[in-house]
Amino acid sequence: MLVADCSGVFEGLRRRDPQAMAQLYETFGRLVYSLIYRIVEDPGVAEDLVQETFLRLWNQAHRFKPERGSPSAWVLTVARNRAIDWKRSAAGKSWESYELEDPAHFTDLEAELIQSDQASRVRRAMEKLNDKQRGVIEMAYFEGLTQSEMAERTGQPLGTIKTWARAALQTLRQELAGAS
């Protein structure tokens, strides 16, 4: 199933139909597991967090309007937040980005971001970054580090980290333009 064809699945989730949950997992399960596993690096923990992710989607589905939004972006954001929250909690750190997974953030968008060739588009875009820029993006996305935490981790001045991050995001914006 294409991710853009999710309206029926979300309709089923709103009706609390477990079969719709099965379809949602069919569509996103592998992607969600891959993302969470990349972040937590533990298969047992990844399984728990995948279940937690889908339960959260199940409980919030009535507030999501797939015909006007990007289901995949919402699903992936919820998944990442579960994993980053676990990772940061394990390290005794707090996390401030929960509000950004609200379904309202993923509606009234121009198009579904994630298309059939999105994986190769993103990988190509990441390859355009130099090692330092890619490192900053990966520390932000897969580890949930703030810029000052990255500076502490790498021993680089905060201004340098900000420069790398700004350049990396500008490149990603350009390379992924047209996907949004």
Added chain:
Amino acid sequence: MSCQELRELYELYALGALEAPEHREIDEHLARNCPQCAAGVKRAGLLAASLAFSAPAVEPPGRLKKRVVASVTPAAPKAAWLIFAWATAAAVLLAAALWYGAAARRLETQLTQVRTLHGELEARNRLFVDALALVNLPDARQLVFGGADPLPPRGRIWVHPQRGVLLLAARLPAAPAGKIYEMWIVPKAAGAKPRPAGLFQSSQAGEATHVWAEPLDLAGTAAIAVTLEPEGGAPEPTSTPIIVAAAGL
């Protein structure tokens, strides 16, 4: 910061890579309903989400799908039973209406009652699922009200920045005819007006459960309150609060 300055921070905000003060500054800016920045942050959220594709693809264990679906399946027998009951009732009522034309009006009324009951049960089930989910969150904060007061009501409130507010009240008399209870989120900011947070009724037994499933700015909230308002609710409180639970956050 101006919108122009904030624009440079949209993606870092979406990634959660900003320091707390900058993050809160954007939160506060968005709370003022800036359409330009709201749209920018949404686009940034898409870019951030797309980075998931840079994770190496890993095949999940086959058992995981069963586990995920099973986690929501316990409700299925009840739902299936309700649908079956409704369908059976509808079939019986329809046949009876055909056979007994004179009784059709009465049977249609019964069918409507079954539909209404079904809808109420579903809504109640959803309410309890949302309520339990909120209570189970490790970072949900619990507030107590009325404990030291000699008069009712008494109860507890759970608040969570994403899942909103859950109110459980006891000894709250059923609202009189033409009236309804309205919950309010009272901001800390001087001069800011309380924000409506939904209408609810109390049962004849004096018990009430109310969920307001909207994101909540905990740091900016002074209290959760409840007033008695005209049926249909009011944009601002028009009576003295019956319940006040200081957020203390």
